[in-house]
Amino acid sequence: MGVPRRHEAPCFVVRPCRPADRGPGACLCRRFRPAFGGPARCDRLPADGGAIHELRLRAGGRGRHRRPPRLGEGRDEERLSGGVRAALPDHGGGQLHDAAHRLRVRRGAGGARPRRSERDRACGECQEPHGPGRADRGRGRLGPGHARTDGTGNHLPQIHGRARDLRRHRPARWRPVALPPDRRAVHLQRLHRSRQDALWLRLQAGAARQGWQAALSRPIRGGEARCWPKSPAGPREAPHRIAGVRVLAERIVIASDHAAVALKAALTNWLRDGGYDVEDLGPHDMNSVDYPDYGYRLARVIANGAADRGIAICGSGIGISIAVNREPACRCALVSEPLSARLAREHNNANVIALGARLTGEEMAKACISAFLGADFLGGRHAARVDQLSNPQLAKDPS
Ligand SMILES: O=C[C@H](O)[C@H](O)[C@H](O)COP(=O)(O)O
Numbered sequence: 001m002g003v004p005r006r007h008e009a010p011c012f013v014v015r016p017c018r019p020a021d022r023g024p025g026a027c028l029c030r031r032f033r034p035a036f037g038g039p040a041r042c043d044r045l046p047a048d049g050g051a052i053h054e055l056r057l058r059a060g061g062r063g064r065h066r067r068p069p070r071l072g073e074g075r076d077e078e079r080l081s082g083g084v085r086a087a088l089p090d091h092g093g094g095q096l097h098d099a100a101h102r103l104r105v106r107r108g109a110g111g112a113r114p115r116r117s118e119r120d121r122a123c124g125e126c127q128e129p130h131g132p133g134r135a136d137r138g139r140g141r142l143g144p145g146h147a148r149t150d151g152t153g154n155h156l157p158q159i160h161g162r163a164r165d166l167r168r169h170r171p172a173r174w175r176p177v178a179l180p181p182d183r184r185a186v187h188l189q190r191l192h193r194s195r196q197d198a199l200w201l202r203l204q205a206g207a208a209r210q211g212w213q214a215a216l217s218r219p220i221r222g223g224e225a226r227c228w229p230k231s232p233a234g235p236r237e238a239p240h241r242i243a244g245v246r247v248l249a250e251r252i253v254i255a256s257d258h259a260a261v262a263l264k265a266a267l268t269n270w271l272r273d274g275g276y277d278v279e280d281l282g283p284h285d286m287n288s289v290d291y292p293d294y295g296y297r298l299a300r301v302i303a304n305g306a307a308d309r310g311i312a313i314c315g316s317g318i319g320i321s322i323a324v325n326r327e328p329a330c331r332c333a334l335v336s337e338p339l340s341a342r343l344a345r346e347h348n349n350a351n352v353i354a355l356g357a358r359l360t361g362e363e364m365a366k367a368c369i370s371a372f373l374g375a376d377f378l379g380g381r382h383a384a385r386v387d388q389l390s391n392p393q394l395a396k397d398p399s
Pocket residue numbers: 257259288291314315316317318319320
């Protein structure tokens with residue numbers, strides 16, 4: 001499908017529904033204000049993303065008389081113009097990949113598209129031009145638009161251009177993003193915090209079916225990478241973002257002792273099948289080893305930021321969890337059921353879970369890992385407590 005001509009372009013305003021919006025078969029969104037007319041319909045993504053609804057409003061008018069929406073209309077909703085179909089079931093899903101759909105996404109009431117001179121202007125932060133200006137001419141229309149910050153220092157480039165170009169110009173930090181089907185919904189639900197997340201949600205949902213993760217590993221071109229990360233917190237604390245869109249995939253390291261080699265292998269394959277970037281730190285045979293060696297190895301990788309989360313396994317899980325926890329940067333939770341695994345993330349910001357291969361079966365281990373990876377730290381009252389774990393001097397004497 002080619003790029004629809006401007007006056008033919010169906011006009012959508014899209015955002016993921018919030019839980020409160022959802023109803024059986026119909027979107028109950030009240031907050032949404034369409035740019036101009038059109039019925040609202042809430043589409044449910046196919047099975048693997050079934051928890052997410054999309055609100056889609058087709059603009060009023062017909063054919064060439066349909067007025068395309070202008071940026072800045074539609075209140076603070078994201079605007080996608082030009083036949084963005086993303087992973088909607090009535091379109092078969094995944095067609096974003098090969099269709100030359102043009103995306104134009106602006107945050108907030110952005111006003112008119114910037115003139116070329118504005119797009120060519122160097123970014124105030126990194127002094128690099130980000131717009132699809134002269135440098136990009138002839139290579140597609142992409143471009144992350146001029147970058148802004150989100151208030152925390154993260155660079156949030158606007159995105160406009162074609163979806164395929166968006167992927168081609170990914171920053172070097174982009175990683176494959178496929179998730180196990182049972183996790184995708186969880187993550188998608190968590191991703192509706194911003195409109196750009198919603199965009200990525202659709203890109204990702206389509207991509208997972210098309211298998212273009214491989215394309216993501218190509219070298220980067222374009223200027224985005226120079227903008228990332230800008231967070232003062234540094235890469236270890238900053239969320240992974242692609243052009244302002246949070247990335248789903250995480251780097252996971254897994255280690256065990258001889259008692260858990262088989263379980264480790266099964267879990268590694270399972271995670272890799274789900275698209276995770278998993279590194280097996282060993283051991284790779286059943287010869288007897290000492291669990292501290294592998295626990296410390298895993299802890300070092302987490303501590304130096306080379307991986308986001310870790311899975312440590314030994315016979316009971318006890319010994320290796322103790323070893324990992326000797327590294328102050330690690331918060332390792334020994335778990336044997338999913339609720340503990342989730343709470344370890346939500347309350348304790350655990351970045352490693354430990355499992356006992358002699359006590360916990362494979363399916364239960366997978367359930368624990370799913371709960372662990374699918375949960376986020378809640379912060380709030382828990383944040384100061386977690387800080388005290390890494391900095392015992394911050395703890396007060398309770399007496
Ligand atoms: O906490 C330690 C772990 O359970 C070890 O996997 C366990 O001690 C290994 O025991 P063994 O050398 O008898 O296999």
